[in-house]
Amino acid sequence: MTGEVTLLVPRLLQPLVGNSAELALDVGDGATVAQLLDAVVAEFPVFGRRVRDETGALRRYVNIYLDGEDVRRLDGLKTRIAAGQELMIIQSVAGG
Amino acid sequence: MSNGAESDNGALTLLAVGTKKGLWLGTSEDRENYTFTGPHFLMQEIPSIGIDTRGGRTRIMVGLRSEHWGPTVAHSDDFGATWQEPELGAITFPADTGAALERVWQIQPDSAERPNVVWAGCEPISVWKSTDGGEHFELNRGLWDHPHRSEWGAGFGGAAAHTVLPSPADPDTIHVAMSTGGVYRSTDAGGSWMPRNKGIGASFMPEETPEFGQCVHKIARDPNHPEVLFAQNHGGVYRSANNGDSWDYIAAGLPADFGFTILTHPRRSDTAWVIPIAADYQRIPPDGQLGVHRTDDAGVSWTCLTDGLVQPEYNVVLRDAAAVDTFEPVGLFFGTRGGTVYASADEGGHFVPVLNQLPDVLCVRAAAVGLA
Numbered sequence: 001m002t003g004e005v006t007l008l009v010p011r012l013l014q015p016l017v018g019n020s021a022e023l024a025l026d027v028g029d030g031a032t033v034a035q036l037l038d039a040v041v042a043e044f045p046v047f048g049r050r051v052r053d054e055t056g057a058l059r060r061y062v063n064i065y066l067d068g069e070d071v072r073r074l075d076g077l078k079t080r081i082a083a084g085q086e087l088m089i090i091q092s093v094a095g096g
Numbered sequence: 097m098s099n100g101a102e103s104d105n106g107a108l109t110l111l112a113v114g115t116k117k118g119l120w121l122g123t124s125e126d127r128e129n130y131t132f133t134g135p136h137f138l139m140q141e142i143p144s145i146g147i148d149t150r151g152g153r154t155r156i157m158v159g160l161r162s163e164h165w166g167p168t169v170a171h172s173d174d175f176g177a178t179w180q181e182p183e184l185g186a187i188t189f190p191a192d193t194g195a196a197l198e199r200v201w202q203i204q205p206d207s208a209e210r211p212n213v214v215w216a217g218c219e220p221i222s223v224w225k226s227t228d229g230g231e232h233f234e235l236n237r238g239l240w241d242h243p244h245r246s247e248w249g250a251g252f253g254g255a256a257a258h259t260v261l262p263s264p265a266d267p268d269t270i271h272v273a274m275s276t277g278g279v280y281r282s283t284d285a286g287g288s289w290m291p292r293n294k295g296i297g298a299s300f301m302p303e304e305t306p307e308f309g310q311c312v313h314k315i316a317r318d319p320n321h322p323e324v325l326f327a328q329n330h331g332g333v334y335r336s337a338n339n340g341d342s343w344d345y346i347a348a349g350l351p352a353d354f355g356f357t358i359l360t361h362p363r364r365s366d367t368a369w370v371i372p373i374a375a376d377y378q379r380i381p382p383d384g385q386l387g388v389h390r391t392d393d394a395g396v397s398w399t400c401l402t403d404g405l406v407q408p409e410y411n412v413v414l415r416d417a418a419a420v421d422t423f424e425p426v427g428l429f430f431g432t433r434g435g436t437v438y439a440s441a442d443e444g445g446h447f448v449p450v451l452n453q454l455p456d457v458l459c460v461r462a463a464a465v466g467l468a
Binding site: 012045046049051053054055059061062091092 | 162163164165166168181183184185188189191194195196197
């Protein structure tokens with residue numbers, strides 16, 4: 001079954017995705033968070049480098065929540081995502 | 097530092113100041129009064145800047161790093177009015193390395209004879225070469241696969257190749273300085289690298305002068321004799337007259353032999369500047385008195401230059417937070433971790449603060465450039 005998921009983009013990254021606060025993305029059965037990000041990165045590669053490093057790892061101070069749950073507490077970027085769910089990217093508390 | 101090896105005919109001084117929270121760009125027509133723009137890249141760390149004046153173009157390249165969004169490289173060909181960032185990144189580790197870029201510590205244009213070549217030194221310890229003017233860099237595999245890699249350490253700021261010095265006389269010779277690891281030299285265009293630290297101390301290691309492992313903070317090359325190098329070490333100022341094969345201690349006339357930065361003159365041999373710090377366990381200017389020390393005789397003697405510097409000063413000057421331009425007399429610039437940037441139009445004879453209360457100054461570069 002396919003459908004849409006919503007990706008909420010933090011303000012600082014919105015210029016990198018066409019000044020959009022949220023993206024509606026098609027998702028197929030069994031898709032993972034990583035695959036969803038891959039789809040966004042194909043169109044917006046600089047956005048991709050802000051969120052993940054070149055090994056594909058989520059940057060240390062970037063958090064992704066799936067329906068309010070930190071994906072690091074689920075299965076990380078391998079967490080499966082289904083139509084109707086919402087992904088939110090938030091920068092964590094860091095810096096000085 | 098500009099690539100200029102000759103007295104310029106540029107009309108402007110371009111001064112670039114990278115801080116922990118953004119970049120400031122200044123220009124001056126009279127070398128006294130500067131007009132600044134910035135902060136560019138507010139809230140991003142700017143650990144490295146390269147100003148490339150070759151080919152009749154002024155390109156400003158900056159290493160950027162956001163605590164959240166990671167490192168990248170951008171460049172501007174219009175004095176910072178617009179910036180370009182390659183979509184796939186100028187510096188990204190190949191997949192087989194399993195590594196990820198942490199910070200770009202050095203962006204160094206090569207000589208005028210190699211106009212599109214730009215070098216970068218990065219964390220994790222790595223050297224990169226661009227042949228397209230700094231838009232894309234390729235990892236140097238000789239250093240990345242070096243058998244010493246597992247024994248290199250990390251200074252407080254991270255494990256990085258922080259200095260890359262291509263030789264203007266020989267395209268096959270390149271020196272790299274890393275913390276910690278020391279000085280390495282390639283004589284086959286980066287195919288292989290040999291440690292070149294004989295005579296340089298390592299007070300933090302059991303062996304007094306190990307083959308490698310030193311914490312060299314900065315090296316600089318003589319403008320007329322490329323085989324002559326100067327080094328500011330983590331304890332010790334040194335000079336090599338033989339391409340780094342051996343080093344002689346030249347800090348006897350300094351108030352302290354610890355420090356981060358060292359500069360050479362763009363045209364005159366035997367001249368170098370250092371800015372001493374009391375000790376590794378007391379990281380302030382000696383007795384809280386900021387001083388730039390210049391030698392004009394290859395380190396036999398040093399003159400302390402303080403005219404115009406506000407005292408006392410308890411902030412240090414980091415390894416890349418100082419630069420020279422190519423005017424005659426040479427301009428000397430540096431910034432402190434307290435956010436003051438000084439400029440001198442007479443080789444350090446008199447300093448004027450041109451910026452104050454910035455975030456920690458990480459990198460300063462200056463160049464003579466044509467009118468925008």
